[in-house]
Amino acid sequence: MWTFIQEQILGMKWLSILIGNLLNDIGLDVSGKIGGTLQFFIYDVIKIVVLLCTLIFFISYIQSFFPPERTKKILGRFHGIGANVIAALLGTVTPFCSCSSIPLFIGFTSAGLPLGVTFSFLISSPMVDLGSLVLLMSIFGAKVAVVYVVLGLLIAVAGGTLIEKLHLENEVEEFIRNAKQIDIPQEELTVKDRLIYSVEQVAGTFKKVFPYILVGVGIGAVIHNWIPEDLIVRFLGNGNPFGVIIATIAGVPMYADIFGCIPIAEALLAKGARLGVVLSFMMGVTTLSLPSMIMLKKAIKPKLLGIFIAICTVGIIIVGYFFNAIQYLLV
DSSP, X not given: OHHHIIIIIXXXXXXXXXXXXXXXXXXXXXXXXHHHHHHHHHHHHHHHHHHHHHHHHHHHHHXXXXXXXXXXXXXXXXXXXXHHHHHHHXXXXXXXXXXXXXXXXXXXXXXTOOHHHHHHHHHHHHHSOHHHHHHHHHHHOHHHHHHHHHHHHHHHHHHHHHHHHHTOGGGBOHHHHTOOOOOOOOOOXXXXXXXXXXXHHHHHHHHHHHHHHHHHHHHHHHHHHXXXXXXXXXXXXXXXXXXXXXXXXXXXXXXXXXXXXXXXXXXXXXXXXOHHHHHHHHHHHHHHOHHHHHHHHTTBOHHHHHHHHHHXXXXXXHHHHHHHHHHHHHO
């Protein structure tokens, strides 16, 4: 039953077969490069869009119970490492990319929440949202998805705790530390309000991320059908002990979210890249993208930014090598 759910409902294998049959009917051989590229592109775009809209709707409905003011109050009730854990968990039901998470991070920091707690939130939010769990299950299976999320949460908790211990509050820009917060009472939303909010979030997020889905699927289709397998294996397979480091660094200049990364990761894995390599690439893109770091630099000073990047990079690399080591147990 679980295999059916993973392959036919989440993975939509039936859709791939249907598209392949339709392309064959119009004279395109899906075993060839052109036909295979079209099959991969059409199938992945439709699958990711369907999953994207469904996931955003349900996750946005959950998010409607956690507006910034309520989230701030929840975080304010906890102290020590427990606060970091709660912040990391709350990050899983908030925005899908780091550029969306940074304004919330600034708001929480301005409100006087401990710096380490806000960084646990900032790391967790783009890296391990609920959408990533479902999408990873659709491609890599439940075991990989669950381990990925658990390790991502561990990076968020450990990173935030370390930043807290370093006492870097003075490394936050003064205009944020001195910002005055006004608590505005939150109106309780009706079911209809939450549904309207969820639909609006679907429309807004879809418009924002759809171009990146097209680019990501396009890159994945090229990798899957045009780049020789031995080339991928040479740089990102067993033969290269630095594959995880290369993939992590390669992900930094890109700007995408989990939805744009999945097709590239899927294609790389199919071509022989190691599991830890493709997951490190995904974590690098979603957590350390260059546009996000530019935004974050407006809020924190270079020393803290460098420490944040170093913590995330080291954590991602460790996770990548860990996945490589246990790949035989998961795939």
